[in-house]
Amino acid sequence: MNLKIFISVLIVVFVGTIFLLRSNDNGGNVMAETTGNKKVLVAYFSASGVTAGVADRLAKATGADLFEIKPEKPYTSADLDWTNKRSRSSVEMDDMSSRPAIANKVADMSKYDIVFVGFPIWWYREPSIIDTFMESYDFSGKQVVPFATSGGSGMGKSGSIMQKLAPKAKVDDGKRFSSGVSEADLKKWASNWL
Numbered sequence: 631m632n633l634k635i636f637i638s639v640l641i642v643v644f645v646g647t648i649f650l651l652r653s654n655d656n657g658g659n660v661m662a663e664t665t666g667n668k669k670v671l672v673a674y675f676s677a678s679g680v681t682a683g684v685a686d687r688l689a690k691a692t693g694a695d696l697f698e699i700k701p702e703k704p705y706t707s708a709d710l711d712w713t714n715k716r717s718r719s720s721v722e723m724d725d726m727s728s729r730p731a732i733a734n735k736v737a738d739m740s741k742y743d744i745v746f747v748g749f750p751i752w753w754y755r756e757p758s759i760i761d762t763f764m765e766s767y768d769f770s771g772k773q774v775v776p777f778a779t780s781g782g783s784g785m786g787k788s789g790s791i792m793q794k795l796a797p798k799a800k801v802d803d804g805k806r807f808s809s810g811v812s813e814a815d816l817k818k819w820a821s822n823w824l
């Protein structure tokens with residue numbers, strides 16, 4: 631009789647232990663699936679195509695959707711003349727409240743967890759049209775990661791300006807890349823957030 635009780639207790643403990651181990655396993659799997667399933671968007675503005683190339687490679691490297699931020703009024707080469715204080719880009723960049731209009735819209739921003747935002751550095755920071763972009767969506771709870779190309783300048787204050795414009799997002803300082811950065815290097819960098 632005592633032996634029967636002992637064996638029953640043993641069986642209950644054994645089955646209980648297996649059950650606990652299995653439910654822990656499932657918990658781990660759910661976590662792994664969740665972290666591996668982040669929806670990623672690469673949104674970029676590019677006036678002369680350099681940032682577009684990097685954005686394209688970054689989207690391929692991360693399996694992200696790609697969105698080009700198109701100005702309602704495209705920039706002409708006269709607009710981009712940084713040696714002219716009165717060119718469109720000089721006037722816009724001289725005014726922190728400038729918000730050039732964007733022609734298109736991300737269909738459903740709410741579905742993304744991570745948004746990489748790419749642009750050329752203009753006057754040591756993000757072009758004003760990126761400021762328009764940051765104010766155009768609800769970035770609550772999203773990770774925003776800026777990236778840029780330039781003639782040599784770094785990101786400057788781009789990240790902190792973008793953070794102020796989208797206070798509910800978590801905006802990283804981001805990184806400046808050379809025009810020929812490889813898909814493999816972009817993948818390695820992006821894995822910080824994926």
Ligand SMILES: Cc1cc2nc3c(=O)[nH]c(=O)nc-3n(C[C@H](O)[C@H](O)[C@H](O)COP(=O)(O)O)c2cc1C
Pocket residue numbers: 675676677678679680681682710711712719720749750751752753754755779780781782783784
């Ligand atoms: C109006 C304007 C301002 C720029 N300001 C800077 C700058 O401050 N520092 C820098 O290194 N490059 C500067 N550049 C160079 C661009 O950042 C660089 O050529 C960039 O790769 C162009 O990218 P895109 O082809 O995607 O437009 C400027 C270019 C323009 C047109």
